[in-house]
Amino acid sequence: MAAPALVALASGFDDPRATSTVSAIVEEVRAVRPDLRVESAYVDAPLKRRGSVASVCDALAKAGHDEIVLVPLLLTESPEAAATVAGAVSTMQERHDSLRVQATPALGLEACFLQVLDSRLREALRTARVRELDALVLAAVGSTDAISNQAVARLARVWGAHHKLPVTTAYAQAAPPAAGEAVRAFRAEGRRHIAVASFFLTPGPLADRAAELALEAGAAAVAEPLGAHPEVARTVLARYAVGAVELVPV
Missing domain, CATH: 3.40.50.1400 (Rossmann fold)
Structure with missing residues (x-):
């Protein structure tokens, strides 16, 4: 049985610096866990554009993935963040009702x-x-x-x-x-x-x-923003691990 796909949920679709940084973070995660399917999705991407939540969800479903762990690339929990994540989960489940989606908490204020x-x-x-x-x-x-x-x-x-x-x-x-x-x-x-x-x-x-x-x-x-860094990749994978466990039927 394949492990759940990891989707890093981000914003900044219209800013090439942001998309480049998110791509670098995703590559760091893939380097640590080459066995996982890891993708990025943007909450602010147009519905049918590559990189939108809908298009990434469709591609994963077409590839046979029926479980997704959604990891928000956010540093704080807030009502705004919760609404953003809930909207992404809703979009995925509406498009493929057989898809199981588990959203994790934000990356958070980790001491690392x-x-x-x-x-x-x-x-x-x-x-x-x-x-x-x-x-x-x-x-x-x-x-x-x-x-x-x-x-x-x-x-x-x-x-x-x-x-x-x-x-x-x-x-x-x-x-x-x-x-x-x-x-x-x-x-x-x-x-x-x-x-x-x-x-x-x-x-x-x-x-x-x-x-x-x-x-x-x-x-x-x-200073520049945090950007791609091994500590960021490790935190993404830590959130994913908890989300993947929560998808396991009890």
Whole structure:
């Protein structure tokens, strides 16, 4: 019996940087588990376009797969994320009523992602030739859900404590402060060497805007989003493993 297919659910279909990053993540997952059928699907792709949830679902069903584990490539749980995932599951099951689909939680705020943040930040500091830091900003997507934002803030505090630096969170939408405001608040305290980490999985308009605002406000360096990384691939597969077990009949 074939293992369930893994579908990495993403957004950013119209941004080639995002699709390139998602493809790289999928390739990392395939490299670790070459025995699995691993595909990416985009919630914002037109219905009949290659890469849409519908087209990926149809292709898997045609290939004989009757079980799918849907892993959302999202870093936080939120009402917006839940609605997105529920819509994808509904689309798949409506198209093929014999298909069993198990959606997993988002990738989440895993402590291992702090290693990825550090790696991306070191790259940015080298490029900007910054050797001294006195504050950190963790820029994230942001949600209308306060609990989701509080979870990001807790992760930021762990990160800041590790580096023994003051840290604050900034959000690209739905909640204050924006990245520029966060940087200006630190500068008002007399801090001049402020770095911003991008807690976004892929490049895109929100990450771009956060970086732009931070640099305008005087940030010394802004890191790239997490992107493809072995820790991201391992987390995707960890979510898949739990989802595959939940598909096993009791």
